[in-house]
Amino acid sequence: MNALRIMIAGSALWAFMLLTFQVLAARGGGRHDFSRPASRPAAGAWYNFTTAMLPWKKESAWLHLAEFGLGIVLHAGVLLTLACVFIMAAAPATGATLLAPLWPLNALSLAAGIALLIRRVRSELLRAISVPDDYLAVSVTCGLLIVALAFSFFGQNPGPPLAYTSLLLIYLPLGKLRHAVFFFVARANYGCRLGHRGVYPPPRSATE
Amino acid sequence: MPAPDDAQMVFAARRTLAAAARGLAAYHANACVKCGLCGQSCHVFLAEPQPENLPAAKAGEVIRFYRRYHTLLGKLLPALVGARDLTPQALNQLVEAVYGRCTGCGRCGLHCSIGLDVASVIRAGRQILAAVGKVPDGLQRTVNNQLETGNQMAIPRDEFISTAEWLSEDLQLETGRKDAVIPVDQPNRRVLYLVNPREVKFFPLSLSAAAGVFTAAGESWTLSSKIYDVTNYGFFSGDDAAAGELVRRVVEEAQALGVQEIILGECGHGFRAFRWEGPNWTRQAYPLPVRSVLELLDEYFAAGRIRVDPAKNPERVTLHDPCNLVRWGGVSEPQRRVLGRCCANFAEMHPNRHNNYCCGGGGGMLSMSEFGQRRVASGQLKAEQIRRTGAKIVATPCHNCADQLLEINKHYKLGVEIKTVVELVYGALVWP
Numbered sequence: 001m002n003a004l005r006i007m008i009a010g011s012a013l014w015a016f017m018l019l020t021f022q023v024l025a026a027r028g029g030g031r032h033d034f035s036r037p038a039s040r041p042a043a044g045a046w047y048n049f050t051t052a053m054l055p056w057k058k059e060s061a062w063l064h065l066a067e068f069g070l071g072i073v074l075h076a077g078v079l080l081t082l083a084c085v086f087i088m089a090a091a092p093a094t095g096a097t098l099l100a101p102l103w104p105l106n107a108l109s110l111a112a113g114i115a116l117l118i119r120r121v122r123s124e125l126l127r128a129i130s131v132p133d134d135y136l137a138v139s140v141t142c143g144l145l146i147v148a149l150a151f152s153f154f155g156q157n158p159g160p161p162l163a164y165t166s167l168l169l170i171y172l173p174l175g176k177l178r179h180a181v182f183f184f185v186a187r188a189n190y191g192c193r194l195g196h197r198g199v200y201p202p203p204r205s206a207t208e
Numbered sequence: 209m210p211a212p213d214d215a216q217m218v219f220a221a222r223r224t225l226a227a228a229a230r231g232l233a234a235y236h237a238n239a240c241v242k243c244g245l246c247g248q249s250c251h252v253f254l255a256e257p258q259p260e261n262l263p264a265a266k267a268g269e270v271i272r273f274y275r276r277y278h279t280l281l282g283k284l285l286p287a288l289v290g291a292r293d294l295t296p297q298a299l300n301q302l303v304e305a306v307y308g309r310c311t312g313c314g315r316c317g318l319h320c321s322i323g324l325d326v327a328s329v330i331r332a333g334r335q336i337l338a339a340v341g342k343v344p345d346g347l348q349r350t351v352n353n354q355l356e357t358g359n360q361m362a363i364p365r366d367e368f369i370s371t372a373e374w375l376s377e378d379l380q381l382e383t384g385r386k387d388a389v390i391p392v393d394q395p396n397r398r399v400l401y402l403v404n405p406r407e408v409k410f411f412p413l414s415l416s417a418a419a420g421v422f423t424a425a426g427e428s429w430t431l432s433s434k435i436y437d438v439t440n441y442g443f444f445s446g447d448d449a450a451a452g453e454l455v456r457r458v459v460e461e462a463q464a465l466g467v468q469e470i471i472l473g474e475c476g477h478g479f480r481a482f483r484w485e486g487p488n489w490t491r492q493a494y495p496l497p498v499r500s501v502l503e504l505l506d507e508y509f510a511a512g513r514i515r516v517d518p519a520k521n522p523e524r525v526t527l528h529d530p531c532n533l534v535r536w537g538g539v540s541e542p543q544r545r546v547l548g549r550c551c552a553n554f555a556e557m558h559p560n561r562h563n564n565y566c567c568g569g570g571g572g573m574l575s576m577s578e579f580g581q582r583r584v585a586s587g588q589l590k591a592e593q594i595r596r597t598g599a600k601i602v603a604t605p606c607h608n609c610a611d612q613l614l615e616i617n618k619h620y621k622l623g624v625e626i627k628t629v630v631e632l633v634y635g636a637l638v639w640p
Contacts, residue, residue: 023235025229026229026231027231034491035493036494052318052323058319059248060249060319060320060321063245064248071321123244125247125257126244128259129242129262129264129268132289134242137241174279174281176289178238179238182235182236183322185239186238186239186324186325189236190236190317190325194538197537197538199536199562202540202561
């Protein structure tokens with residue numbers, strides 16, 4: 001158990017250091033903007049993380065409700081499972097108590113992940129723009145959900161979830177899964193720029 | 209082994225890519241999950257629903273290079289992450305993706321499930337191609353014209369001056385006012401006004417309309433015979449050095465003439481380039497304010513400096529929002545307040561403001577004839593938007609958009625008139 005805890009701590013440190021390095025190496029958000037601001041960058045970033053993300057504000061959501069829903073369910077299951085595994089590394093009994101009853105959500109999440117994988121394989125458009133890493137990323141997150149489901153149903157052995165999560169954390173900063181961090185970085189950066197220019201938040205009276 | 213010239217090209221491309229990788233493009237290059245949901249927000253994809261036209265695919269052509277040289281897996285296992293070597297052939301293929309399939313309108317970014325700025329990644333691709341001399345000929349010629357002659361249409365200085373003179377004479381005859389003139393190179397005026405050279409060459413009534421409104425408002429203004437071009441094709445081509453040089457010249461001319469403010473004529477990308485990007489290209493804040501003429505017109509109305517009679521514009525008017533002015537520039541309301549005052553029947557098209565569809569003529573498309581067919585096809589959405597409003601007049605505060613709208617009008621048989629905002633204000637003026 002201690003070896004697994006050391007392993008997961010090491011993997012988390014690796015992921016944290018690499019992702020931090022990548023964000024700092026990009027440095028986009030830290031650049032000074034010499035243009036006179038029309039509004040507040042922070043207001044733009046706030047809007048981009050709140051109102052702009054509402055499903056009826058994003059065509060990627062309201063024109064694609066099925067895909068949007070599947071994505072939300074998949075991410076909910078994965079993030080909650082990861083949270084439980086981290087708690088399990090620190091406090092095994094508490095983590096196990098939290099992870100075991102998550103199985104209904106994880107079963108749904110797994111189904112959503114598989115559906116998204118099938119969509120990527122079947123859609124001509126998506127196949128054309130996909131690379132092996134796109135399939136790998138969904139597959140390994142589905143793998144985490146399978147491990148979590150096995151934990152719920154077969155004996156609650158903390159070894160597999162901890163070991164699998166360690167491997168997942170090693171992959172996290174290398175492949176497509178790093179969008180877990182760059183989602184926030186990109187959205188904040190974009191929102192700040194639109195806020196600086198007075199695009200976001202849009203005028204309250206505006207009817208689009 | 210690539211030939212020496214090819215090796216130099218690849219070296220220059222990698223250097224520019226590295227600069228982009230240190231810039232904001234890297235944030236967004238790392239965020240794309242290729243969900244493919246961006247297609248429905250792109251006017252090019254909606255007109256031609258092919259995989260190559262998906263915004264994620266277009267950005268992906270740039271991201272491949274980023275991954276190859278700036279990510280660990282891209283260096284070790286390029287096939288796994290779709291990383292690609294920068295080669296002369298790969299650069300040739302990039303031309304179509306970043307110049308021919310994207311206007312940089314940014315609509316996909318606003319609707320992206322992640323929130324990544326696709327257009328910034330595409331522009332990084334244009335920067336790479338500009339650095340290795342692979343900008344499409346028509347676009348590069350326009351940049352060269354601007355750098356060599358001071359304006360994108362290479363209009364000789366004496367032709368510009370004589371145009372201003374005869375327009376002044378016509379304006380005086382039309383208004384009956386001796387002070388209705390187009391001042392050129394007048395020092396110590398309050399405003400330096402920049403125009404699209406298309407106004408001088410093909411649409412002089414637009415320039416004289418602005419002069420008429422300035423006269424009615426009692427504005428102290430001037431044009432410069434050396435530097436009057438509001439456009440900036442270096443912005444479109446991805447050549448930041450050229451774009452910055454064009455901005456620097458305007459600021460220097462404004463200082464030489466001793467004006468207090470630069471007012472940008474109706475040009476979407478010109479506004480974005482000068483107002484927002486320019487200070488970052490020259491890496492210094494402007495010593496004087498830079499505003500759009502729309503903001504100035506709005507100010508005239510608010511201060512009661514001009515009066516209009518909306519009955520003079522009785523037909524239904526709709527408004528096309530230029531992407532660079534609105535989605536990238538933040539100027540969405542002044543033109544609405546102005547049109548609301550001077551048009552009797554104003555109708556919004558939907559979607560509008562920062563959600564508006566690109567007309568298809570952005571990103572320098574109008575200067576790249578090789579992509580003309582796709583440009584007109586991608587204007588179909590705009591044509592449908594216009595048709596649904598039932599408008600007889602389409603106002604647009606951008607001469608590039610106006611050119612595209614003129615073509616769309618003809619191609620899709622809309623039967624509308626295309627006007628700039630200042631033309632509509634001038635048409636409704638009540639002279640003091």
